[in-house]
Amino acid sequence: MVGVLFLLANPEFGVRSRSWPWDMFVRTHGSTLVRTLAVVWIFTGAWCLVLAFTASVALRAVGAALLGLPLLIEATSGVAGLSIADFNLNKMVPMILLGGGLLLAVEPPTRRAGRRMAGAGALLLVWALASGFTNNGTSAQIGLFLDDMGQVLRDPGHEFPDQPNHLWWNLVPQLLVFLAAFGGVFALLGVGNRVTAHVTFWVLFAGLCAPGIAGSVLKVSAGGGISTVLTEVTAALIGHGILLWMLGVFVIADLGKLSPAHAAAHAEELA
């Protein structure tokens, strides 16, 4: 979280007119909200970094939750300075629940709770995808996705003239998220083990990262320089919410360690 600010605001990497991260605090015409968010953002990253090496799980989780909540809420308001413009809370919250639940499902003491959480997140995610619409609420996004996937499967070389690189930019990431959602539903039904929970978690993570990776590869193959790649990476980490997703997932995993079931298992292990 601290490092990505150097990708976002760096006159050497990105747009030449951009300044260094600390310059936003000395500019007189800067936005108060963006400055405040930047402080919360940096402090959250520093908090997690410092407390990652301590045993105080409660302090780390509560602090990260307290600092992360305003970032998550503010992410929906489209603050230009932090480039969190394409953020969809309706999808992000279920994805956090799914990811956090899968991490809990890996640990034996919290397996049941984790499976339930992953299942709830998966069902909400499928519902979010099914109730997302475009064209003034008349075209279901899930229907468009299925149509486009059908065309690609019938004709692997199919091009979408209106949307270049639609396959790698949109369809593959959505497919991975769908697969992860189905994995979450299977976890709810008690199908699978810790290996499948791990695999589902990484499929979800890949779905989140795919647009950034695809964008970087496509930009490089089109002759783009390092600055365009870094812009893509920044957009993925902040704009697509990868960092906030990771923060939410790890807070859930930490809170799981505070559960009575975990404490009982730990006490048994010590005995």
Next chain:
Amino acid sequence: MSAPATETPSRAARWLGWLISPTFYYLLVFLMSTGLALSLYNPYWGPAAPAWAHQVFTVDGAFVWTSVQAQAAALLAAVALSAIGMLMPSGRGRGRLMLFTAGIMLVGFQGAPAELRIWILPLATAAVASCLLVRRQEASASHRIVLLVAVAVLAANVLLPWPSERLSGRNLEPGYYATAVSQVSLMLNPPAELLVEAGVGEEREQIPISGYLRMLVMSLPALIGTLMLALGVIGVLGLGGGWIRWVAGPALLILVLGTAFVLYDHGSGRTVEDGPEAWQEGLSFWSRAWASNGAGWALLLAGSIAELVRRRED
């Protein structure tokens, strides 16, 4: 011999206890969801409703799926799940189910949370109230963590000013606390132009009681949010006794019912004396309080968190 008699709560106490219980909250959610479904999808009442709720999903015999159908599906799910929630025994299972119901509605009404900040106040108020409703001896280890996080979110909403210009964030509007103070000061000493605008003349003595009531109800979110913040801080410090739940529970209900009244009064623009048509219109606006001002979410959140932060019965 006298011990059991003193421990058994009176009938009045049991009734009052039921009024601040999750079961009553789910009953209210059920009534509001049913009212909304009836008012939105009713060929006799709704302004543009062609059919009953279950008939909305087909047009000329063919299945259709647009945002209208998605919202209708979410609403019908809320009716069914809140009915199940009313009938289920109290416990964590019911708390999880109701939290899931809140998620279904939140996701289904995708357009509604566009101004999430407006929602955060009733939601954070509900989260604080739900933690305060749990008796101290019933509170689990997670109780204090949830209360602390909810109080922090509420404090940010009540005390901090919000930027009015969303993208630049340069112009700051007063926070909810300042809004509440200014509303109360307006009520106590209304300026002449406000009186003229309200149609009650320039004489202060001429303000009807309903005028004061309306102003009071309009400032309810800010007033009760501020009250709940104070109670929440007391709860975090562990200073509150049994009385705190008897303040927090009714305050939450007043917030929910009060905001519903605002919507009825504001939206319909009519009064009960205007006859049954006004009632139908009023029912529609009152029920929309579910989605448009977060009352349904607040009740679902309050009930489910109160059940989830309770110690396990085993």
